[in-house]
Amino acid sequence: MKQEKTMLDLYEELLELNFTDLKEVPQLTANRREFLKLFGTGILILIAAPDAWAYQEGGRRRPQLPDDFNAFLRIGEDGKVTGFTGKIEMGQGAITSLAQTLAEELDVPLDWVEMVMGDTDLCPWDMGTFGSMTTRFFGPPFRAAAAEAKAVLIEMAAEKLGTAKEQLSTSDGAVVDRQTGKRVTYAELVEGKKVLRRLDGKAEVEKPSVFTIVGKPVLRSDSVEKVTGKAKFSADLREPGMLYARILRPPAHDAKLLNADLSKARQIEGVLIVEKPDLIAVLHENPDIADEALAAIQARFDEPSSKINDQTIFDHLLSVAPEGEVVAEGGTPESMPAESDEVVEHTYLDGYVAHATMEPHAALAKIDGEKVTIWASTQTPFRLKDEAASALGIPAENVRVRPPFVGGGFGGKSYNQQAVEAVRLAQAAGKPVMVSWTREEEFFYDTFRPAAVVKIKGATDSSGRITLWDYGVYFAGQRGSQQFYNIPNHRTTAFGSGWTAGPGTHPFKTGAWRAPSNNTNTFARESHIDTLAARAGMDPVEFRLKNLSDEKMKRVLKAAAERFGWTPAKAPSGRGYGVALGIDAGTYVALIAEVGVEKNTGRVSVKRVVCAQDMGLCVNPEGSTIQIEGCITMGLGYALSEEVRFEGGKVKDLNFDTYKIPRFSWVPQIESVILDAKDDPPQGGGEPAIICIGAIVANAIFDATGARLFEMPMTADRVKKALERI
Amino acid sequence: MKKTIEFMLNGEAVSLSVLPSRSLLSVLRQDLELTGSKYGCGKGLCGACTVLVDGNTMRSCRVSIESVAGKKVLTIEGLAPAGDLHPLQQAFVEEDALQCGYCTPGMIMQAYGVLLKDPQITREEVIRRMEGNLCRCGAHKRILQAVEKAAAVMREGR
Numbered sequence: 001m002k003q004e005k006t007m008l009d010l011y012e013e014l015l016e017l018n019f020t021d022l023k024e025v026p027q028l029t030a031n032r033r034e035f036l037k038l039f040g041t042g043i044l045i046l047i048a049a050p051d052a053w054a055y056q057e058g059g060r061r062r063p064q065l066p067d068d069f070n071a072f073l074r075i076g077e078d079g080k081v082t083g084f085t086g087k088i089e090m091g092q093g094a095i096t097s098l099a100q101t102l103a104e105e106l107d108v109p110l111d112w113v114e115m116v117m118g119d120t121d122l123c124p125w126d127m128g129t130f131g132s133m134t135t136r137f138f139g140p141p142f143r144a145a146a147a148e149a150k151a152v153l154i155e156m157a158a159e160k161l162g163t164a165k166e167q168l169s170t171s172d173g174a175v176v177d178r179q180t181g182k183r184v185t186y187a188e189l190v191e192g193k194k195v196l197r198r199l200d201g202k203a204e205v206e207k208p209s210v211f212t213i214v215g216k217p218v219l220r221s222d223s224v225e226k227v228t229g230k231a232k233f234s235a236d237l238r239e240p241g242m243l244y245a246r247i248l249r250p251p252a253h254d255a256k257l258l259n260a261d262l263s264k265a266r267q268i269e270g271v272l273i274v275e276k277p278d279l280i281a282v283l284h285e286n287p288d289i290a291d292e293a294l295a296a297i298q299a300r301f302d303e304p305s306s307k308i309n310d311q312t313i314f315d316h317l318l319s320v321a322p323e324g325e326v327v328a329e330g331g332t333p334e335s336m337p338a339e340s341d342e343v344v345e346h347t348y349l350d351g352y353v354a355h356a357t358m359e360p361h362a363a364l365a366k367i368d369g370e371k372v373t374i375w376a377s378t379q380t381p382f383r384l385k386d387e388a389a390s391a392l393g394i395p396a397e398n399v400r401v402r403p404p405f406v407g408g409g410f411g412g413k414s415y416n417q418q419a420v421e422a423v424r425l426a427q428a429a430g431k432p433v434m435v436s437w438t439r440e441e442e443f444f445y446d447t448f449r450p451a452a453v454v455k456i457k458g459a460t461d462s463s464g465r466i467t468l469w470d471y472g473v474y475f476a477g478q479r480g481s482q483q484f485y486n487i488p489n490h491r492t493t494a495f496g497s498g499w500t501a502g503p504g505t506h507p508f509k510t511g512a513w514r515a516p517s518n519n520t521n522t523f524a525r526e527s528h529i530d531t532l533a534a535r536a537g538m539d540p541v542e543f544r545l546k547n548l549s550d551e552k553m554k555r556v557l558k559a560a561a562e563r564f565g566w567t568p569a570k571a572p573s574g575r576g577y578g579v580a581l582g583i584d585a586g587t588y589v590a591l592i593a594e595v596g597v598e599k600n601t602g603r604v605s606v607k608r609v610v611c612a613q614d615m616g617l618c619v620n621p622e623g624s625t626i627q628i629e630g631c632i633t634m635g636l637g638y639a640l641s642e643e644v645r646f647e648g649g650k651v652k653d654l655n656f657d658t659y660k661i662p663r664f665s666w667v668p669q670i671e672s673v674i675l676d677a678k679d680d681p682p683q684g685g686g687e688p689a690i691i692c693i694g695a696i697v698a699n700a701i702f703d704a705t706g707a708r709l710f711e712m713p714m715t716a717d718r719v720k721k722a723l724e725r726i
Numbered sequence: 727m728k729k730t731i732e733f734m735l736n737g738e739a740v741s742l743s744v745l746p747s748r749s750l751l752s753v754l755r756q757d758l759e760l761t762g763s764k765y766g767c768g769k770g771l772c773g774a775c776t777v778l779v780d781g782n783t784m785r786s787c788r789v790s791i792e793s794v795a796g797k798k799v800l801t802i803e804g805l806a807p808a809g810d811l812h813p814l815q816q817a818f819v820e821e822d823a824l825q826c827g828y829c830t831p832g833m834i835m836q837a838y839g840v841l842l843k844d845p846q847i848t849r850e851e852v853i854r855r856m857e858g859n860l861c862r863c864g865a866h867k868r869i870l871q872a873v874e875k876a877a878a879v880m881r882e883g884r
């Protein structure tokens with residue numbers, strides 16, 4: 001029996017894809033949509049960016065997607081340029097890099113360009129903002145659309161000026177006749193006209209060599225709003241008559257509500273109570289009184305007696321692991337090649353990690369007759385549109401999602417529980433409702449990065465060549481699991497997926513976390529490579545170069561080593577240097593760290609990190625450098641301190657007192673090298689640098705002390721224990 | 727029981743009838759509609775809600791409205807006259823010291839309080855005094871650069 005997939009199934013699958021093998025933008029066959037009428041006069045170019053298409057190419061059956069174009073560009077009567085995409089801005093700087101691309105191609109000043117992002121009524125369907133995809137997938141099509149718009153403007157100008165097209169070029173928002181010097185502005189050309197084009201990909205895009213804006217550092221376009229406190233995040237929005245909701249929460253995941261005595265809460269003046277089988281909430285126009293009402297509820301829960309905790313979780317995961325899926329294979333990994341040394345086998349562990357964005361989930365929902373509007377901190381506005389419609393039992397077209405600025409996502413805002421709660425409560429209350437989570441709710445309902453186990457067997461021959469690699473990853477997921485060294489006998493097997501694991505696997509929800517799967521995989525792989533290097537008695541950089549045949553990876557490693565000032569030495573050298581390599585979202589990275597280890601306490605401090613990155617055409621080097629710095633700083637958390645401790649379904653770390661994220665004093669000296677690869681298509685920049693942090697720290701600790709860490713985070717306690725073992 | 731509380735907010739006198747135990751953060755955000763100060767943890771653990779009370783940095787989530795009666799409160803909205811940027815804000819823009827921007831108002835207010843007390847401050851001391859302000863996006867490096875830049879401007883007197 002064929003089962004129709006729902007949109008929500010589709011989102012789940014889309015989340016899991018690793019978009020690295022894209023060829024080119026597909027031909028567009030879009031049909032005009034009703035709302036295009038709204039755009040009035042001007043030039044409108046419809047664009048198909050390849051993410052939906054990539055999914056189709058993946059050979060999976062997909063339900064009908066709502067649109068076959070997914071971004072567009074408008075030049076208005078005032079000559080101003082607007083780009084529309086369903087992606088959102090959550091700190092990654094896409095709002096700037098996309099605007100920059102448009103300004104460049106159309107020869108207009110950057111401040112003539114506006115980006116409208118994530119509004120489900122104005123922007124075409126989009127799967128969500130994650131996977132470092134915004135610039136990678138929307139950069140090239142937006143550039144092509146801008147080129148198309150420019151061609152249209154030149155045609156119009158040729159007619160208006162009565163000159164040949166070949167004689168015309170654009171500059172500063174106008175078309176200029178190179179021979180006569182006559183100018184006509186875009187505004188003059190567009191006035192009263194209405195031109196609709198679909199991107200057919202024929203227009204010539206500017207060659208990287210003539211770029212004037214792309215590739216130059218540009219400051220963020222949203223920063224003034226953000227430094228003055230004017231930028232609105234979801235919890236900052238107000239609607240007349242709105243109520244603040246506080247929701248009764250269980251003490252543990254899977255705990256069942258036995259009874260709730262609401263009588264005291266009811267007595268508080270102005271409190272509205274919503275009671276549904278799966279949702280009990282108190283609402284008030286003042287959030288403090290809603291808090292008080294929540295505290296007045298006396299509830300009893302039946303707590304399940306699950307014994308799994310953060311210590312026993314790894315055995316549990318191994319015991320529930322499904323059949324493995326071979327991700328990559330070559331040679332004969334089963335039989336031990338004769339010329340090899342003994343096989344080195346280790347198991348690597350990684351605990352649950354929280355997203356812990358500084359902005360907790362928030363949403364404001366308003367129902368006005370048929371029309372539902374939701375402002376929410378979400379990475380997936382279109383998914384939310386469908387979720388809200390199905391929660392209310394109304395057609396999706398009645399729902400409009402308008403994401404304001406999002407205060408960090410990293411994958412954590414791909415799920416929209418808070419917004420669905422808000423819209424259900426708005427329906428029940430008959431008034432606009434704000435649900436804005438407390439930090440404790442945020443930690444409790446976060447979709448954690450899954451705990452995972454990696455088992456690796458490897459061997460080298462006497463010359464230091466890796467001869468065998470047998471890699472099994474349990475529940476971290478496939479992204480980044482494949483090794484990229486030149487190994488004759490290798491196999492990579494994934495047991496269980498990254499986050500859509502079956503019931504009974506994880507005690508709470510898990511999900512995508514910045515560079516999903518790849519942090520765990522890179523930690524395990526690069527730690528093991530280092531172990532093999534040490535066994536072979538070789539310098540870790542030399543050992544890697546010897547075993548690599550991928551020229552791009554070699555170039556990136558050499559660039560990092562050169563900037564770091566690496567001199568060869570066998571580890572442990574006492575210097576505290578650690579190197580690691582990885583590939584994520586199409587981008588190649590090499591990182592090198594220098595750490596200090598306090599032997600008596602086990603405390604590790606990371607002093608310096610160098611990152612070299614080949615990300616193809618880098619649209620906004622300033623933005624990319626900032627992303628690298630962000631990745632390195634954030635990565636120190638999962639490497640050194642972050643883990644969610646729990647007992648059964650009870651989450652123990654519910655605020656920043658015990659869940660420790662990186663602070664100012666942790667930040668090392670950071671240096672980044674972005675390799676010049678102007679003629680290659682742009683690759684992801686928001687995630688790659690973070691994947692190596694676990695391994696560079698582990699390898700540097702080994703180099704400093706000779707102690708090998710097999711479990712993240714590498715807390716002082718664990719480091720101390722490892723030191724005692726040697 | 728509600729109480730009338732009077733204090734100076736960003737240079738102007740305000741008088742409010744509120745429950746005295748409510749947090750300053752809540753009153754700022756709800757009653758006064760100044761949403762620049764953010765909620766991040768509610769427990770004094772993140773600094774997103776930082777404001778100045780009589781020139782001292784305070785976590786407004788941990789300060790009751792009653793306790794600021796008669797005092798001077800400064801929030802991110804009052805740091806510079808409308809349409810103008812304070813040297814710290816200017817430096818945050820120039821140094822690209824933010825990503826998502828959620829921690830930014832708290833960072834700027836904390837830095838302002840620190841520089842106000844000691845414009846000659848060393849980098850080590852800035853790090854120590856900013857340690858309680860969290861940023862998940864990892865903008866720390868640039869925030870420090872921005873604070874140093876602003877400190878230089880402020881020393882020259884503005």
Ligand code: FES
Nearest residue numbers: 766768770773787
């Ligand atoms: S909200 Fe006040 S310190 Fe976090």
Ligand code: FES
Nearest residue numbers: 825829861862863
């Ligand atoms: S810029 Fe996002 S939390 Fe600091």
